[in-house]
Amino acid sequence: MNELYNILAEExxxxxxxxxxxxxxxxxxxxxxxxxxxxxxxxxxxxxxxKYTLEIVDVYQQKAVxxxxxxxxxxxxxxxxxxxxxxxxxxxxxxxxxxxxxGLIN
Amino acid sequence: xSSETQTQKSALPSLPKARTGIVGLDExxxxxxxxxxxxxxxxxxxxxxxxxxxxxxxxxxxxxxxxGVFMAFEEKAEELTMNVASLGFDLQQLQQDKLIKLDHxxxxxxxxxxxxxxxxxxxxxxxxxxxxxxxxxxxxxxxxESLFSGLTNMAILRAELRRLFDWLKEKGVTTIIxxxxxxxxxxxxxxEEYVSDCVILLDHRVVNKIxxxxxxxxxxxxxxxxxxxxxxxxxxxxxxxxxxTSLTLKHQVSxxxxxxxxxxxxxxxDGKGFYRGGSILVSGSAGTGKTSIAGSFAHSTCQxxxxxxxxxxxxxxxQIIRNMNSIGMDLQTHIDKGLLRFQASRPTLHGxxxxxxxxxxxxxxxxxxxxxxDPITNLxxxxxxxxxxxxxxxxxxxxxxxxxxxxxxxxxxxxxPSEQTDENVSSLVDTWLMVRDIETNGERNxxxxxxxxxGMKHSNxxxxxxxxxxxxxxxxxxxxxSGVLTGSSREAQQLLERTGEVLWDHALSRKDRExxxxxxxxxxxxxxxxxxxxSMQDELNRAYIEEELRKEVQEKNRxxxxxxxxxxx
Numbered sequence: 001m002n003e004l005y006n007i008l009a010e011e012x013x014x015x016x017x018x019x020x021x022x023x024x025x026x027x028x029x030x031x032x033x034x035x036x037x038x039x040x041x042x043x044x045x046x047x048x049x050x051k052y053t054l055e056i057v058d059v060y061q062q063k064a065v066x067x068x069x070x071x072x073x074x075x076x077x078x079x080x081x082x083x084x085x086x087x088x089x090x091x092x093x094x095x096x097x098x099x100x101x102x103g104l105i106n
Numbered sequence: 107x108s109s110e111t112q113t114q115k116s117a118l119p120s121l122p123k124a125r126t127g128i129v130g131l132d133e134x135x136x137x138x139x140x141x142x143x144x145x146x147x148x149x150x151x152x153x154x155x156x157x158x159x160x161x162x163x164x165x166x167x168x169x170x171x172x173x174g175v176f177m178a179f180e181e182k183a184e185e186l187t188m189n190v191a192s193l194g195f196d197l198q199q200l201q202q203d204k205l206i207k208l209d210h211x212x213x214x215x216x217x218x219x220x221x222x223x224x225x226x227x228x229x230x231x232x233x234x235x236x237x238x239x240x241x242x243x244x245x246x247x248x249x250x251e252s253l254f255s256g257l258t259n260m261a262i263l264r265a266e267l268r269r270l271f272d273w274l275k276e277k278g279v280t281t282i283i284x285x286x287x288x289x290x291x292x293x294x295x296x297x298e299e300y301v302s303d304c305v306i307l308l309d310h311r312v313v314n315k316i317x318x319x320x321x322x323x324x325x326x327x328x329x330x331x332x333x334x335x336x337x338x339x340x341x342x343x344x345x346x347x348x349x350x351t352s353l354t355l356k357h358q359v360s361x362x363x364x365x366x367x368x369x370x371x372x373x374x375x376d377g378k379g380f381y382r383g384g385s386i387l388v389s390g391s392a393g394t395g396k397t398s399i400a401g402s403f404a405h406s407t408c409q410x411x412x413x414x415x416x417x418x419x420x421x422x423x424x425q426i427i428r429n430m431n432s433i434g435m436d437l438q439t440h441i442d443k444g445l446l447r448f449q450a451s452r453p454t455l456h457g458x459x460x461x462x463x464x465x466x467x468x469x470x471x472x473x474x475x476x477x478x479x480d481p482i483t484n485l486x487x488x489x490x491x492x493x494x495x496x497x498x499x500x501x502x503x504x505x506x507x508x509x510x511x512x513x514x515x516x517x518x519x520x521x522x523p524s525e526q527t528d529e530n531v532s533s534l535v536d537t538w539l540m541v542r543d544i545e546t547n548g549e550r551n552x553x554x555x556x557x558x559x560x561g562m563k564h565s566n567x568x569x570x571x572x573x574x575x576x577x578x579x580x581x582x583x584x585x586x587x588s589g590v591l592t593g594s595s596r597e598a599q600q601l602l603e604r605t606g607e608v609l610w611d612h613a614l615s616r617k618d619r620e621x622x623x624x625x626x627x628x629x630x631x632x633x634x635x636x637x638x639x640x641s642m643q644d645e646l647n648r649a650y651i652e653e654e655l656r657k658e659v660q661e662k663n664r665x666x667x668x669x670x671x672x673x674x675x
Binding site: 025027030032035036039059060063064066067070071072073074075076077086087088089090091092093094097098100101 | 209211212213217218219220221222223224225226227228229231232234235236253256257
């Protein structure tokens, strides 16, 4: 993982080639979770197609992760990279806010 | 039929409770917090909410075998550990032993973007996981209201909180939720709407720059509970609540009498002293020897091998010991033997309630048979007269319940109408000794009398009260022609009377001598008269004998003559 970050850091200057590392935490197949998955995929495919890694974590399966990642509200999307880290909660239906959170618009 | 209903009644399940282990709280809540249900602890910042909940958890883990989860929304785990370390709670060890789990929840609005519908399932999972791994029976959420500042969607938050509390109930964990006091409501976010089983309000009041902590059970569904405001104390042993207002007048009474330490005062009190478990007020103006009376009572108590707790508000223990030494009482030896304990503090150290609590803690700890408060007058500086009276009522009640004799001293000001402390306290006490200074002939003397002494025949006299190197002493009343005499005028009068006695003796002996003389004169007269009488008697006797003789001679002569004539014939 660290190596990956290093490589990515080198590329950081290059805005267009910036690689996005996203983690989406969901709760099984709940309505919000399913919607969040669909929405974030769609946004990413439209705006940063091919330049992102999306990891989907089911908190029900890994309960210990909730404390480790300071999770309260779900679904939660963490933009691990590029820095700064940003957290977005909700079903990702507010596209503008998601884009803002990803740093794609101001 | 009736017996059947009775058995049915007793068989009815009563609300199960989880003991908090907090001193006094389990008494006023009749057993603790509702088991398996959420309880709301609300109060302003610094009112002790976190400490309260932490104690609940730690006692649960250590004493009642109920592990607990502490979810902190404000303080970090390390900070919490540090904060309660001063109370002797080793959270690190407890966490290692899997008895307690600390989880710090970090919510920061600026770091979170809300992008649509969400729920708090993350919190549920997190809490659920912690509960399940520990087998926790107790949970603390401190302060869940922080969520409201981190998240903006009120509708979701409220719905989720409602769900959370239901879920906690379902899990059967006893939960404490803390909430900051809001304007006009118990909590800022109206948490009391969700938590309806038990609500406890903590308050921290500052009156006259002196703070008092107050606890009140606002509601407790399905249970009887004390409804008063109970003061509580946070000290090195944590929180202690003392149900000092839930007292009734049912205490046992003793008819045993204990000595006052002043034999002549004992004799004024039916010859024996004070009743054990009674309350005694010693009042008087400045410098009349109130502390000396208290000191001698303490001295005599310790000499009898009993314990005495001396609460001083004006003098330091060293000062009292020195002063008592000067009148022949060695208190230091009693301290060394562990029979006497001094507790000196300025009244302004803390509020009245706190004073009461610390008194009671001291009493519970030391278990004395006599408590002395010297003087209560100074307590008025931290509360109004009625508050002080209230405190004393409760203190007297508490002490009488434990059969502890209590002596108060109180200062009265001679020339002001404020014999207030007296007037307000005097109705409470069993025995009231009044020490007054009597000013005559340019000197000041102490006079003492027993204003009242319930349940005994006491002297109604004013006695002069003398403090000397040998201790305290009451001098017999001296009634002169112009009333009761004290001090040097008493001595002068005594002297005068002694002179009178000598004179009287003298006069008496002179009269005696005169009588003796008169007697002698008369006796001389009597003897001369007697002699006169004897000589007269002699005279009479001589005449009588002469007459006899003459008669005899004449007779003889006549017989001679007759015979002679016969022979001549």
